[in-house]
Amino acid sequence: xxxxxxxxxxxxxxxxxxxxxxxxxxxxxxxxxxxxxxxxxxxxxxxxxxxxxxxxxxxxxxxxxxxxxxxxxxxxxxxxxxxxxxxxxxxxxxx
Numbered sequence: 498x499x500x501x502x503x504x505x506x507x508x509x510x511x512x513x514x515x516x517x518x519x520x521x522x523x524x525x526x527x528x529x530x531x532x533x534x535x536x537x538x539x540x541x542x543x544x545x546x547x548x549x550x551x552x553x554x555x556x557x558x559x560x561x562x563x564x565x566x567x568x569x570x571x572x573x574x575x576x577x578x579x580x581x582x583x584x585x586x587x588x589x590x591x592x
Contacts, residue, residue, distance in 0.1 A: 508529065512525055532545075533546060558586075558587055559587070560584075563586055563590060564586065567582050567585065567586040
């Protein structure tokens, strides 16, 4: 078993434990994030987590075709209104 699989198995085991079963998904997610960035790990994962997050955001939120689509729908502005357009794309139109 590779280390990443072992980490997932350990965290999954903790989350399914009776002691933590009453926690909601948001709280569980916060706890996992806090643990990832805890100083006891020596912060060795920071650059990799940030790199993974950047790639995920670039592929899923700020994909070039999505940026072009929302800018085209907004008339292609590149000023403060353009920032609002990008923000609306980021939030899925909820902003």
